[in-house]
Amino acid sequence: MGAPAAEDVAHALRALADPLRLRALSLIAASPTGEACVLDISELTAVSQPTVSHHLKVLRDAGMVTSERRGTWVWYQLAPEHRDAVRAVLQAFAAVDARPTGTVPDLDRHLDQVASDLAPRYPTIAAARVRDVVRDSSTALARTSGLGVGLVNLTERFARQRLDDLVRIEGGTTVPRVLFVCVANAGRSQLAAALLQRYAGDTVLARSAGSAPAPAIHTHVRPELEALGADGFPKPLTDDAVRAADVVVTMGCGDVCPVYPGTRYEDWAVGDPALASPDGVAAIRADLDTRVRTLLTSLTRSGAS
Incomplete structure (x- = not known):
């Protein structure tokens, strides 16, 4: 790695070296639509909107996210050139996600199985998106209720509801x-x-x-x-x-x-x-x-x- 490339990577890593910024990136990456606004992140992290805006600006200045204003809200997406790297980093450290330790053995494997079972039921939705919905549903439920051994079952139910919503939005049900x-x-x-x-x-x-x-x-x-x-x-x-x-x-x-x-x-x-x-x-x-x-x-x- 040359000096300029090393400097760019170091700059990106410095921007990532904050718990709130990592959570914001995780929420954006796990969103079924691939984007989130300040309000979404503020509510899910229990941090004030001005604080969230500051940290998103740091990520944007570092080239990690892009933004688009629509109406009164600014929506943030992972920058295309860094999307794969960010997802790889988040996935690599997924095991340290805050959830009840030991209550669900092999949780990742169970969630992958849920996504694999659900994908054929939703042929109009990409398998990768189904997996993101399942993962995000599991994180959301674990964050709010600490469901322990019942997490996988309720994740499947919640993910099905969310996938049904996506089908309805696309005009699939009346x-x-x-x-x-x-x-x-x-x-x-x-x-x-x-x-x-x-x-x-x-x-x-x-x-x-x-x-x-x-x-x-x-x-x-x-x-x-x-x-x-x-x-x-x-x-x-x-x-x-x-x-x-x-x-x-x-x-x-x-x-x-x-x-x-x-x-x-x-x-x-x-x-x-x-x-x-x-x-x-x-x-x-x-x-x-x-x-x-x-x-x-x-x-x-x-x-x-």
């Missing part, structure tokens, strides 16, 4: 979709999705997500979900889930949901069951039941328009 979003995805949004799915059957697809998912479903909510035949688990909100939805219903999660033209948005003022008694949860379910029935009637009448 069944109306409703996305319920709350903060923890451990109570209100789970109940609302279960109720809608029960009443709508296969005429509507109901999903739920959280802006800051809890480790598990709230204790008093789980029996209600089981009574509805639902087996939910907290999962993070993704941009593709919003893009794939015809209707997005938010419940106390603020302005974290991106807004897309053509998508119908509603905000429901519903009680939080996190600290509610069993009777309180029953009252919340009754409130949601009424709202869900009204929503389903409007979907039937207007075709989710």
